[in-house]
Amino acid sequence: MRSAEAARYARASADVQQYYAQREAALFGRLSDQRATTVWLAEELLPAAVARLQKGEPASEILQSVTFGEHLESEFAEALRAALRTLLEAVEAEEHTRDSSQRALVAIARRVQAIVHQLAKDLRDMQILHGTDVVVSHGLQDIDHRNALIGRLAASIAVLGDARPGRQWAKAIPLYDVVRGAMSRIVDYPRVKLQSVTEVAVIGQGAEPLIHLLAELLDNATTCSPPHTPVEVTASEVPSGIAIEIEDRGVGLTEEVRQRIDRVMAQASSGIDLADLGEATQLGLSVVSRLARENGFDVDLRTSAYGGVRAVVLVPRRLITTVQQTAPKVQQFAPKHTGAPIVPRPTMTRDAAADSV
Known part of the structure; x- marks a missing residue:
């Protein structure tokens, strides 16, 4: 009996x-x-x-395409689906808010640009009318220069709103005129010294972004270096395109500053939100990063031999063309130079002018 009970207990315990x-x-x-x-x-x-x-697909379609598999419990799968739905709806609402903010930002920038373009036209007409009066002509050039600074700020706002700067040139612009155009959009332009600029031209599509990018770098160079020191600019041809070097004699880059610059440019390259700007008034590096990403420019910042900062902009060969030789013109007496940079003002295409309104 006991052995039988023990056997049953052992079997039950094993079961x-x-x-x-x-x-x-x-x-x-x-x-x-x-x-x-x-x-x-x-x-x-x-x-x-x-x-x-972020590419524009609605959250409902994404949710319908997601399957968790039949091996999971239905309650667990439904909980995951509910969590995913909540997250996607929140991200979708955030993206809509961001898009609306960017559209509003660009609309404001375009209105300011339209005013700037009209004011520039009026100033040119007044310069033609009063060009013989040295005092008036000098004052008009000063106003024209300050108007260009406002235009640059409006273009920066448009770029941060994920739009193009605004202008589109119908023809290729000589690189020398591109650099001079960038000089005309900064406050301390007399300190910029052009050492050598290779004789090439930038196609119309890339001219305005490059002008604006160089203006931001020149502004940083003149702002962050002693007021009595020059900022030197050279542009030479390299196998992959054109290398434009901007070198100042400021305080240089510490490791902390370099890390902050890399962080700002990386953030702007991947996309920037209005909240990311905070109360900062220095938008230059963010604008440079966005323009470089959209147009294929490579921008490198490093410490120069003079202890300052050396910015190198590599313009890809696809944006470069030869300079068109114009027919010789009858020589005329040149007007007296009053100090402000004289830059070409090519006519905008009709589509670009419409976009500026």
């Missing part, structure tokens, strides 16, 4: 142990599936879904 072992294995399997699904959700699904949202 119980087997049951709980199977139960434990099943629970560990479910836990492993849930853990793997959660990791997949965080590392793969969410980034891909947010990327699709």
